Amino acid sequence: MYGPIVSRRLGRSLGVNLLPSRHKVCSFNCIYCHYGATDVKEIEPEALATREADFPNLGEVVRAVEASLRSHDAVHSITFSGNGEPTLHPYFRDIVFEVCRLRDRFCRNAKVSLFSNATTITRPEIRACLQTIDTPILKLDAGDVVTFGRINRPAQGVDFAQVISAMRQVPNFVVQTAFVDGSVTNAAGDALEAWLAVLAELRPAQVQIYSTDYPVPSVAVQRVPTFRLRQLAEVAARRIGFPVQAY
Numbered sequence: 438m439y440g441p442i443v444s445r446r447l448g449r450s451l452g453v454n455l456l457p458s459r460h461k462v463c464s465f466n467c468i469y470c471h472y473g474a475t476d477v478k479e480i481e482p483e484a485l486a487t488r489e490a491d492f493p494n495l496g497e498v499v500r501a502v503e504a505s506l507r508s509h510d511a512v513h514s515i516t517f518s519g520n521g522e523p524t525l526h527p528y529f530r531d532i533v534f535e536v537c538r539l540r541d542r543f544c545r546n547a548k549v550s551l552f553s554n555a556t557t558i559t560r561p562e563i564r565a566c567l568q569t570i571d572t573p574i575l576k577l578d579a580g581d582v583v584t585f586g587r588i589n590r591p592a593q594g595v596d597f598a599q600v601i602s603a604m605r606q607v608p609n610f611v612v613q614t615a616f617v618d619g620s621v622t623n624a625a626g627d628a629l630e631a632w633l634a635v636l637a638e639l640r641p642a643q644v645q646i647y648s649t650d651y652p653v654p655s656v657a658v659q660r661v662p663t664f665r666l667r668q669l670a671e672v673a674a675r676r677i678g679f680p681v682q683a684y
Contacts, residue, residue, distance in 0.1 A: 439452040439454065440452045441505075441509050441511075441512055444514070444516070445684050446574075446645060446684065447513060447514035447516060447548070447550055447572070448513030448514060449509075449511055449512055449513045449514070450512070450513065450514045450515075450516045450550070451502075451505055451506070451509065451512045451514070451515050451516065451547075452516050452518055452519070453498065453501075453502060453515060453516065453517050453518070453519075453523075453536065454493075454518065454519030454520065454523075455492065455493060455498065455517060455519060455523045455526040455529065455532065456492070456519045456520050456521040456522075456523065456525075456526070457488070457491035457492055457521075459491070460476035460477060460491070461473065461474070461475050461476045461477070461520050461521050462475075462476070462477045462479065462485065462488075462491075462521040462522070462525055463475045463477075463478060463479075463521040463522045463525070463554070463592075464478065464479060464480045464522050464525065464554060464556040464557070464591060464592045464595055465478075465522070465554050465556070465576075465589045465590060465591055465592070466478055466589075466590040466591075467578070467588060467589050467590065467615075468587070468588055468590065468617065468621060468653070468654070468655055468657075468658050469588075469615055469617050469649045469653045469654075469658050470653070470654070471649070471651035471652060471653060472520045472521070473654055474654060475521070478592040479525065479592055480556055480557070480591075480592045480593075480594045480595050481594070482524075482525050482526070482527055482529070482557070485525060485527060486527065489527050492526055492527065494528075495528050495531055495532055495535065498532050498535070498536070499532075499535050499536075499539070502515065502535075502536055502539050503539055503543070506539060506540075506543035506544050507543065510543070510544060512544050512547045513546075513547060513548065514547060514548045514549070514550045514572070515536055515540055515544075515547055515548070515549050515550070516549075516550040516551070516552065517533075517536075517549075517550070517551045517552065517553075517570075518551075518552040522553065522554055522556065522557070523551060523552070523553060524551075524553055524557040524558075524563055524566075525557065529563070529566065530562060530563075530566045533549070533566055533569060533570065534569070536549060537549055537569055548571035548572050549569075549570050549571050549572070550570065550571065550572040550573075550574060551567070551570050551572070551573050551574060552574050552576075552613070553573065553574070553575055553576065554575075554576040554589070555575040555576055555577070555600055555603070555604060556591065556592075556595050556600055558575070558600070558603040558604065558606075558607060559596070559599045559600060559602075559603045564603065564606055564607060567607055567610070568608070572611060573607060573609075573610045573611065574610070574611045574612075574613050574645070575604060575607070575610050575611065575612060575613065575641075576589075576612075576613055576614070576615075577604075577612045577613070577614055577632070577635065577636070577639075578614055578615050578616075578623055578632075579597075579623055579628065579631070579632060580628070580630075580631030580632035580633065580634055580635035580636070581597075581627070581628065581631035582597040582598070584621075584623050584628040584631065584632075585597045587621045588617065588621055588623060601635060601638075601639070604639055604641075605638075605639060609642045610641050610642060611641060611642055611643045611644070611645060612636065612639070612641040612643070612644045612645065613645050613646075613647075614632070614644070614645070614646045614647075615646075615647060615648065615649065616646060616647070616648050616661040616665075616666065616669065617648065617649065617658050617659065617660075617661065618658075618659040618660070618661050619657045619658050619659035620657040621657070621658070624661050624665065624669060629669075633672075633673060633676050633677065636673065636676075636677050637676065637677045637678075640677070640679070643680070643682070644673065644677075644679075644680070644681040644682065645681075645682050645684060646666055646669060646670055646673075646681060646682070646683050646684070647666065647683070647684040648660045648661040648662075648666060663683070666683040666684075667683050669681075669683065670682065670683040
């Protein structure tokens with residue numbers, strides 16, 4: 438658990454980190470991730486069964502969330518986020534059910550939110566679970582497979598086309614995009630055009646764009662300045678026909 442913190446997007450947010458504290462478990466190894474390189478890059482939760490002891494268990498999470506909600510009644514969002522991909526937790530669905538139950542008991546007006554890189558939503562059970570989450574925020578840093586590979590550096594077995602297809606089946610999701618510049622960029626040229634085209638096709642409930650605010654692992658990754666983010670938001674809004682918010 439961490440927070441509550443004041444989030445630009447979610448208000449007073451109580452963070453729930455389901456990942457191991459000693460290493461990073463994710464299906465991406467993004468070039469801009471301020472947590473550094475991914476220690477365990479995996480797409481299948483079943484493959485993490487031998488590492489189950491590294492994850493906080495269901496009881497630990499429930500007790501921590503309940504204690505935090507008893508102590509902090511002015512919470513706007515209970516947010517699954519952390520140093521990796523939350524949906525890779527072996528008991529993610531059970532934890533979401535219990536957290537929603539605790540929200541209904543202690544803080545009924547709070548939303549349950551998720552920051553995910555969307556790679557596991559190709560699994561029907563994860564898509565079903567997302568229907569119980571008020572604000573599923575799904576990463577989309579690229580609109581083409583080449584840029585996807587260069588920026589997100591996914592685990593073996595992640596299929597970009599399948600991820601996009603699965604996103605079409607998730608209702609009321611929010612797209613979150615990190616724009617970067619430098620030797621690899623998604624903020625201009627063909628990469629930007631491809632991203633705009635996929636957005637127009639997906640038509641999410643909301644689009645949130647940002648750039649790196651923290652030190653990144655590679656000096657080749659450059660931050661997209663705020664004025665350029667605002668320009669990108671305006672261009673995207675005109676092209677796809679609904680608001681795009683720059684942070």
